[in-house]
Amino acid sequence: MASLPVSGPSITGVVAIVRLRGTAAPDALVDALVDGGVTFLEVTATTPGACATIERWRRRRPEARVGMGTVRTPDDARAAISAGAHFLVTPTTVPGVLAVAGEHGVPVACGALTPTEIDQAWRLGADVVKVFPVASVGGPDYLRAVRDPLPEVPLLPTGGVDRGNIRAYASAGAVGVGVGSSLVSEHAVVGEHWDDLRARARSFVDAWKETADA
Template sequence: MTTLGNPATAPAGVVAIVRLRTAPPDAIRTALEDAGVPALEITLTTPGAEAAIARWRAAGGAAAVGAGTVRTPDEARRAVRAGAQFLVTPTTSAAVLETAGEAGVPVLCGALTPTEIDTAWRLGAAAVKVFPVDAVGGPAYVRAVQAPLPDIPLVPTGGVDAAAARSYAALGCHAVGVGGHLVSDRVTATGDFDGLRARAAALTGAWQAGAAQHAGGTP
């Protein structure tokens, strides 16, 4: 028996990916939330990720806080204990999806090919992270995948900037995952949180413009 995901529980819009070589400062959360970013993903490869998830959840901001690069059931359980409101995986893992399902936490499940995307959805992904989308054609690839799989909410991830975010929103994608274009080690090294806020605002604005274009029937 298949189990289909519930897109209503998946973060929509811009998902900011926080992948750093050092523990993430709280100023990153503040800048992203100020810019209207609705979801913050802290990858478990980032030092102090679980502590940051717990701290950012406790801050009570408007953005959902989740854990990324979740590859094993143990990592899923640790992230949930830290307070993650959603999980993001780089690959399709039935064990991770089952563990998250038992905890009632939605998963943006990584996949690339049509077979992988359909499999992730049927295993219970709340939405499917198409990664690395920039390596296989970007919006053109997503448009091709949507034709046979129109019911699956897609989250293109990889090489997403403001222009790409608008294109994906215009195609009717559920969300986009944005990493290095927003949060990088340079931001933490220089303390350029105003620049981060400006880039995040441009991205959310581009997404909203694309979503309005899609709503108007002009992808």
């Protein structure tokens, strides 16, 4: 078993989750998100051309941190790292993924839900624990309850996060939030609604900062 992490969380603030089913992520999307202030971008492995997207976006917007999500196996981790992923995000806690990431010095946000799972992910070496799907078990109230006995574990609630509850998650002590379709919807991407996406990104970032920095 790995020792407890000693450094602070490396994945913080608003993390945009890019999960597309029928199309590869265009470069105009990363421009809209980064111009809106979102600099942590998770491209899921199930999005068409995910590795190629990570490679391009790293070059296009070097100020952004581009990671791969839905990493479930050591081979997934190796492919993401080869593509240049700055970080990995998993739906569950897989020791083999953590081992590969550790060999390359790449931070991981491991998915977990119950207090036991969250504590185990942290002890196995997760840099951040993605509490998923958080909305199904109580949202901000659940996060606050988990933080009481596990105050040193950095938590990244994901699943059902939107502009209506992001302040509550910040107030509950989250180090960041994973935001999916309420920020990056397939409809908006296919329709090339870049101004709307940029404005959405800015609204999420502003809401997070005004509470987390208070």
